[in-house]
Amino acid sequence: MKTVVMKFGGSSVADVQKVQNVARRVVEKKKAKNHVVVVVSAPGDMTDDLIEKAHQLCESPSEREMDMLLSTGEQVSIALLSMAIHHLKAGAVSLTGPQAGIYADHNHTRAKITKILPDKIQEELRKGNVVIVAGFQGINPNQDIATLGRGGSDLTAVALAAALKADACEIYTDVSGVYTTDPRIVPEARKLDKISYDEMLEMAGAGSQVMQARSIEVAKKYGVELQVRSTFLKEEGTWIIEEVKGMEDVIVSSIAFDKNQSKLTVLGVEDRPGIAARIFGELAEAHINVDMIIQSAAQDRTNDISFTIARTDLKKALSILKEVGKELKSQGISCEEKVAKVSIVGVGMKSHAGVAAKMFKTLSDEKINIEMISTSEIKVACVVKEFECQQAVKALHKAFELHKK
């Protein structure tokens, strides 16, 4: 008998009909002689509604109380799904994160899972029940409910699959798998049968919304085989697995992009140690993630330091840079609000030369100017103007022949 963890997001349990659909999929899986553990998120807009109420009561609500509030969403989902499964004459039992033995640290609203003691889950599986676990939540050392932050339900599913030594972890979502790029931009985009953990990690960093990096990291660490697939269609999705022989034959497996980027430059700061540390230290303290960084020497023994951040952080970053810029006697701050990052990802790059060059040539042929470049062993990322992003993605998809299997 195999053990399978199935994870369904909020849009999959948004209303009664959708809960019934999920229940049918779960019961099918169970009838195929599996032990089934299901992880669910809060229904549809419930989390947003609760957040709005909280902000009406208090500008910056206590994080402990936010967790108390938001964790009710998943609890509603697990109870309703359990009832829907009972209606199909199958055994099911719902467990909150704490009941499922998911322990978390003290960081409310963004807690890390510290350990999982799945005794209760295993006991219920032995009884023949489907076990439905509330995603996104655990119990902290203070016996309080702590939520796991963005992508928390995926993380719950992957971590449970690791703790249970499950044979597979299936992430059900509204896309049917991982594509060579976003099909809304490139209609020829192709669903991948499989992709390696490392490629998925690069894609998450490159702006792919399919899964958060933290869940993939845990899957990689514990060797949990993931499948991303559709809640509504029966077709197989994309397996995310350890790199296997043959994967390297494909040089580029996908094109990712992130339009939510801005580029900032601190102009003409002194060329001496400690300057970069000062700038990026201040930004880090304000929880602003800096992505690419370029330092270019100017004529007069001063440097320009350019970097990219998420556009949503722009306002906060500018006000910090004005202060720091003054202190460092910079010649000013320049800002390009609307840039995008376009990345090609593929394990095949490790053993093939000229991949980056082909990317640059493709963009150049399209007369798209590359403003910044960053590379890893299996990724090349370029910053371009936002309005050129779609054109870049289409051209690269064609150049690397991603529509062909």
Add this chain to the structure above:
Amino acid sequence: MKTVVMKFGGSSVADVQKVQNVARRVVEKKKAKNHVVVVVSAPGDMTDDLIEKAHQLCESPSEREMDMLLSTGEQVSIALLSMAIHHLKAGAVSLTGPQAGIYADHNHTRAKITKILPDKIQEELRKGNVVIVAGFQGINPNQDIATLGRGGSDLTAVALAAALKADACEIYTDVSGVYTTDPRIVPEARKLDKISYDEMLEMAGAGSQVMQARSIEVAKKYGVELQVRSTFLKEEGTWIIEEVKGMEDVIVSSIAFDKNQSKLTVLGVEDRPGIAARIFGELAEAHINVDMIIQSAAQDRTNDISFTIARTDLKKALSILKEVGKELKSQGISCEEKVAKVSIVGVGMKSHAGVAAKMFKTLSDEKINIEMISTSEIKVACVVKEFECQQAVKALHKAFELHKK
């Protein structure tokens, strides 16, 4: 420093403005140098909405899963109220029933509280926090959430007041106290300053909606002084306390009525032992509460057995009686769907004669026929036709001069 338990029902926390209002009342109480524990119910219609969803998924949902589902309502309330109190710059912490140390038995959806270990509450009170506890819920021996059934939040409040040896337990509601009768029917109805536990118990049994009997029983057992008062007005409410000297001077303290009654008669059953046991045994098994019972001997050595039930149970009761009636060879079942029970309640009756007679005379003067009578030491209840109920209440209120202090 006094310890006060404040309980707010669902209509008091139905929206953001109402939660803010409750927060202000709580902070005022706290500033008057009190330790404050607050018990809240689920916001407004949330419980009904969740029940509806559950029934869309499953005709008779598992009781364990219903408790999992419904307990989220109170959890939303405690978190929101805590935020609203923080906004007023006061310390507050929310606790679910299980976190507050409320232990319950195995009876899902109608669990009894088995014990309370209020260590966590006391620890938070010592830190100077207002402690906000989710009403209506506890943890059962299986480590599952169990809800306490109708009136469960009142019960939570009273039981916590007992466990904490609180100086008072204030039940905030949309009426401003206990009245001599329903002011919507008798405009001269007067709010009582105080009333004894026993009178409140009789009133709950007689159809008063103010508080459920189980909470009053616990308050009586542990000597918890209760005050029923308005969420929205500042005025003092009604104290529910142990009988004190002087209370007996008031012969009748209030008139209660219950319009949700039906009368059933099993006609012409044999006059031998075991017949009544058979009839009422079957009804009890179906969880139908029988209120008044009258057995009248007919000429032909058979009996007619009449009794009243809640009108909501009528359909179920009739189908049971048809079966049992056949077995017992009864001459038929007669049913009067719309009757009402009108009761006068007062500790003074114990030491005053002629109270019942005065009630009967008053109703007779109004040409209201009394169909059944039941009495206790401090109560006389009469069954009348439903359409005569209001007239009966008005006449009795006047006859016993309840408008006068």
